[in-house]
Amino acid sequence: MLEVGVVVVLAVIWLVYLRMTGSGMRMPGRRSATAGPVDRERFMCKIDRSQIEYNGSFVPGLVIKMRGQLRVPHNNCDTDVQAIAFDVTEGQNNAHPVLSILPQWQMEDSPAFCLLAHNGRVPRKISVLANWVTIGSIPCSVLKFPRQGQRQLKFVISLLNRSSEKELLSTATTFPYDNHEAGYIDLRESFQKVEGMMIQLAVAAAMEEQGPSDKGLFAIREWIEKRNQGVSGAPDSREKSVRLLAALDQAVQRAMQEDFDAEAICRSLAQNASIVDRYNTIRLVLRVVAAEGNVDRDQTDQLTRVAELLKIDRDKFRALAQKSLPINTHCIEDIRFLLGITETMPSEEIRRRLNEEYQKWNGRVTHPDQEIRTQADRMLALIAEARNRFVEQSWNVPAAS
Amino acid sequence: MSVIAGIDLGTTFSALAILNSIGKPQIVPNAEGERITPSAVFFDEEDTNVIRVGIEAINSRQLNPERSVRWIKRHMGDRKFKKTIDGKDWTPEEISSLILKKLKQDCSRDEGQINDAVISVPAHFDEVRRKATMDAGRMAGLNVIGIVNEPVAAALHYATACEVTGRVLVYDLGGGTFDVTILDVQNKDINIVCSQGDHALGGIDFDQKILEMFQKAYREKFHAELLVDDEAQAKYEDEAEDLKKTLSRRPSAKKMLYGQAGSMRVEITREQFEEAIAPLIARADMLVEVTLQEAQCNPSDINKILLVGGSTRIPMIHSRLEKKFGKAPEAAVNVDECVALGAAIHAGLIKLREDPSEIDRGVAGGLRDVKLKDVCNHSYGTICAPRDEETGQYVVQNSIILKKNTPLPCESTQRFFTMVDGQTELQVTITQGEDTDPDYVNKIATEIFELPPDRPANRPIKVTYSYDLNQRMHCTFQDEESGRVLEVNFCVGENGEMSEDNVAHKATEMEGFKVE
Missing domain, CATH: 3.90.640.10 (ATPase, substrate binding domain, subdomain 4)
Structure with a gap:
């Protein structure tokens, strides 16, 4: 009895000590409201879901707790406590880490979730935490899970020797969690799917009667190379390159099939791709078309349609197209495509648009680059022709705004 | 007495005017007795020591076009343009200097040596072309004290020669270039509102x-x-x-x-x-509309339309302007001469401002009431990387700091921020042009601005551009936290390829060529 009594007293003293030395992440004084019978032989952990205070407001969070017997190498052993988490929905052998978006809850060399806190000195070689003690509270919004939906999460809590960093004890718990957001694997897969569709659309733009043109394919390969440069040297760099080149091969096969539907790809991209990737898509397609060195009316019509389906801002598309496909690459100087005007536009709208284009290109006729000067000269001639053709001869200027 | 001259170095014709003893400008006829001189040069194959300029060059041109040059102004500042004659590569500046030399030489015969001169340029000429024009003047042995925009010169003459009050639109359609300028005139008080030009319309x-x-x-x-x-x-x-x-x-x-x-x-x-010519006129119409929009005014706000340049004699231009503005345009001053006359007045104003002791009392008296408030000819900016509102991505852009048509003298400041942690240097680029896309603007200077180490991103950098009455631009980049400053100064004539030494050397070389 004496021995048990001493242990209980020591545990209480140690808990008081913990409260005094607890780290910022710990919530001293919080105990589980329903402390059950203590299994003194076991070191245990649990996760509670509750509203936690974070950055001045209460948000949904996970509260990580531990209790039970602590065995340490010697009395007054200074310890740390560490929590890491996995998604084990697809089985223990196919576990994926839970990630944190904040560096303070990340591992040193990866974004995987890791909470590391000073636990204080354990007074005796064998001590017991009689009640649940909070290790840390993590806002749910900080954590990123591999997939969306019902997940099974496993938290592993370890007690570490602070001086040697050796693990002294470890325990784990699993619990269900409903993740409402797209998971990082979902996003990666979606991103890869988007990349595949981008390549598919680019191949469609490079298609000639017998298949994609060599210049077009070269432009796509260049794009793949450049896209991979950002992560050059990273472990997935080669993998990514291989994947994208495989996607290119598939895209070529697919584009040869009769039921190939480029518009469906555009719609899917509009739905699934980020706005950045939609712009990247139209840039890639323009690059592929530009690789041929000339562009005909059918192609400009298709490009306009692709931009519409991708929900690209018209003015931005025109600026991109004017830059990628300068006027000298056009077999027919298509006023609609090059200047963004149509016969059905009101005369006043055409006048306004042409004046804007005139001002833009007139500023470029003195550019140091001869190519830009030549392009500007031709654009100005085209703008003047369009004005002469479409704008009423009455020549009344609208009131200044 | 010092001879102060204004020169209209035109695409097809040039003219020279001087200020008389009471400060009134007057055209000096050339040696052939003509008030304007064709801007044409002919390299005589029979007498290679003589270069023919003017009407003789025009007459000789059809016989041997390979040895003749016309419309050289369209190539001014083009470093790649060369006219090779007898193994010598002639630059646009050198060819232009031959025309100026002829004007100077013919003037000196009757009026004495020209001391100081102002040469006119189209309003839309950029710094490189302005510098090239000044170089041409110096190569011709002129002391070029300034450059004036052609429509401003025309307006100066118009306002001093006629009684004008109100808002005036100068429609300057010359042999090779076209400018539209709107100005407010109150007797001899002239405020330029804005100016727009087309480099390749004439x-x-x-x-x-x-x-x-x-x-x-x-x-x-x-x-x-x-x-x-x-x-x-x-x-x-x-x-x-x-x-x-x-x-x-x-x-x-x-x-x-x-x-x-x-x-x-x-x-x-x-x-x-x-x-x-309808498409060309459509182009001219657009320039007028763009200028009116820039000035934020309607056609009915324009009190007078002043025609300048020989091409304004085309009747269609008169009728269209009359239809547009509801009033007939005026060509009260000689359309071929008014730019040179105005340039002479501008030269007088510069001398009066910078060196009044050197100017004759009569001339000073004639110019005393003339006041000119000009505007910045171009937009100047810097390259930065703001976030695109739609995509959220950083986009490299040209950000305009000093906007075109801002009244001179002017100053404008914008604040930018460093982009990354530990950024120790900033590449600052000074641009000229209206585009937001940096590929389409003229990068007139690039400098490295060294910053203090070990600082997080988003440190403020204050960028100030100013432009003074002498067309000198001053740029300051200041790191607000450390107080470090990078200063860059420009003036017309400092950013071209040709250094002052080169110009002096060329001027000596050009002295060896005789023009007739």
């Missing part, structure tokens, strides 16, 4: 349309080409110009076309000509 473009009509007519009749060689090209360019002038006076004009396949008579009506 009389020679109208001539080209007539030339195309000649070719078409000849092709239709003989199924053969009219312009088979440079001689034919030169001959019919001159014929086209002649016919254009005739069409400004008569409803139709005739020419004989002598080609290798036969000869024919061609008649071109004014209506046909107007149809052919």
Whole structure:
């Protein structure tokens, strides 16, 4: 009895000590409201879901707790406590880490979730935490899970020797969690799917009667190379390159099939791709078309349609197209495509648009680059022709705004 | 007494004016007795020591077009343009200096040595072209004290010669360039509101349309080409110009076309000509509209339309402007001479401001009440990387700091921020141009601004551009936290390829060429 009594007293003293030395992440004084019978032989952990205070407001969070017997190498052993988490929905052998978006809850060399806190000195070689003690509270919004939906999460809590960093004890718990957001694997897969569709659309733009043109394919390969440069040297760099080149091969096969539907790809991209990737898509397609060195009316019509389906801002598309496909690459100087005007536009709208284009290109006729000067000269001639053709001869200027 | 001159170095014609003893500008006729001189140069193959400038060059051109140069102004500042004569590569500046030398030489015969001169340029000329024009003047042995925009010069003369009050639109359609300028005039107090220009629109473009009509007519009749060689090209360019002038006076004009396949008579009506030049006129219309928008005014706000430049003689231009503005445009001053006359006044104003002791009392008295408030000719900015509102991505952009048409002197400040942690240097680029896309603006200077180490991103950098009355630009980049400053100064004539030493050397070289 004496021995048990001493242990209980020591545990209480140690808990008081913990409260005094607890780290910022710990919530001293919080105990589980329903402390059950203590299994003194076991070191245990649990996760509670509750509203936690974070950055001045209460948000949904996970509260990580531990209790039970602590065995340490010697009395007054200074310890740390560490929590890491996995998604084990697809089985223990196919576990994926839970990630944190904040560096303070990340591992040193990866974004995987890791909470590391000073636990204080354990007074005796064998001590017991009689009640649940909070290790840390993590806002749910900080954590990123591999997939969306019902997940099974496993938290592993370890007690570490602070001086040697050796693990002294470890325990784990699993619990269900409903993740409402797209998971990082979902996003990666979606991103890869988007990349595949981008390549598919680019191949469609490079298609000639017998298949994609060599210049077009070269432009796509260049794009793949450049896209991979950002992560050059990273472990997935080669993998990514291989994947994208495989996607290119598939895209070529697919584009040869009769039921190939480029518009469906555009719609899917509009739905699934980020706005950045939609712009990247139209840039890639323009690059592929530009690789041929000339562009005909059918192609400009298709490009306009692709931009519409991708929900690209018209003015931005025109600026991109004017830059990628300068006027000298056009077999027919298509006023609609090059200047963004149509016969059905009101005369006043055409006048306004042409004046804007005139001002833009007139500023470029003195550019140091001869190519830009030549392009500007031709654009100005085209703008003047369009004005002469479409704008009423009455020549009344609208009131200044 | 010092001779102060203003020179209109035009695409097709040039003129020189000086200030008389009471500060009034007057045209000095050339040695041939003409008040304007064709901007044409002919390198005589029989006497290689003599270079012919003016009407003689025009007359010789058809005989040997390879040794002649016209419309050199369109190439001003173009570092790649060269005219090779007898093994020497002539630059646009050198060729222009020959024209200026002829004007200076002819003036000196009657009026004495020119001390100081202002040369006019189209309002839209960029810094490189302005610098090239100044260099040409210096190579001709002139002390170029300034550059003036052609429509500003025209307005200066107009305002001092006529009683004007109100808002004036100067429609300056010359041989090779076109400028529209809006200004407010109160007696001799002139405030420029804004100016816009088209670098490649002028009389020679109208001539080209007539030339195309000649070719078409000849092709239709003989199924053969009219312009088979440079001689034919030169001959019919001159014929086209002649016919254009005739069409400004008569409803139709005739020419004989002598080609290798036969000869024919061609008649071109004014209506046909107007149809052919309609796209060019549409371009001119757009420039007027853009200028009105820039000035935030309606056609009804314009009290007077002042015509400048020989191409404004085309009747269609009169009628369109009258229709547009509801009033007839005025050509009260001589359209071919007013720029040179105004440039002389501008030269006087500069001397009066910078060196009043050197100016004759009578001249000073004549200019005393003239006040000119000019505007910044171009937009100046820097390259930065703001976030795109739509995509959220950083986009490299040209951000305009000093906007075109801001009244001089002017100053503008913007704040930018460093982009990454530990950023120790900033590449600062000074740009000229309106575009937001950096690929389309002229990068006139790039410097490295060193910053203190070990600082997080988003440190403020204050960028201030100022532009003074002497067309000097001053740029300051200040790191607000450390107080470090990078200063960059410009003036017309400092950012071109040719250094002051080179210009002096060229001027000595040009002294060896005799012009007639």
